[in-house]
Amino acid sequence: MIGTAFLEENKSKDDIKEELDTLEIQLFRMQNNIKEIAKKWEIISIDQTNDNNWVVIYADKGTEACQIMLHDCDAAFRGDWNAAIQAEYKNENTIHIADIKGQQNKGYGSILMNYLKELAHNENVQYITGDIVERDFDHVNRLMHFYRKHNFDVKIDHTEQYGEIICNER
Template sequence: MKSVFEIEENRTEIEVKEELDHLEMQVFRMQHNIKEIAKEAEVISIDQTKHDHWVVVYSDKKEDTFQLMLHDCRHTYRGSWHSALQAEYKGSNTLHIAAIKGEEDKGYGSILMHHLKEKARQENIQYITGDLVKRDYDHVDRLMYFYEKHSFDVTVDHDEKCGEIVWNDW
């Protein structure tokens, strides 16, 4: 991956300037977004997507549940997220994924999954589990690929159109 500052022979000065202006705008918007998000939730991280877009990751924790959310800094924060992962504590050693919502194919889910696993490790939680249900079955292959990519064991009953996922950190 080339740095913004590495100029390829076929790029003009105008193209490089436009890219730097775009990056500067994202950083400015990120600063504003972090200030606004921090008023409502805990800012966890700043990350970059597979498409090199800057995102703010933040969380809202309740007693038995929490939600990780992600906001893309190409947009001004107006109180809503671009992707979210909801999880529930099941006993002292398991987090259960209740839902992953938001825009697809942008790398948001992978960023949220990385932070979920990081949270599990910080809290000494051994397992992350989840269910595949009938309403997911129209995209079960995509889900299987996603969870396997993130080191989950995936079991699917194709006849019943359901399944489960398990991540074991130990």
């Protein structure tokens, strides 16, 4: 399969070698990153970003809150995540998104949202909710697009600079 993809794109041997070398480096980093992350957090999965970088997804779950984090294997893990969703359990039926942090336009938020939804499903939580607050209004259009893309109902009051989201997949 891989050989066919390479042939179809008419890549040179040097291009193929460079891609394989990059992949090998990412896999080596991933292995080391997983070892370091697993010392403190629960490893959930590995995934790929839009630009085909491998990422490690891990979590810090408590009884009142959880944080799902992501580390991009383009660099060694040094104790900090590249992106995270912080959420709290409002009750047995609701996870409330407190914040999403990380670099924009890398696909990190979408990867994390998918794992938050999976967590909610596995824990039989019916609702994922959240607020859009005043500090978010400098990028409210981007947030609206993001949440709608992930099947959330988004209600925005531009006058009050406040909004609410609720996942409507359930």
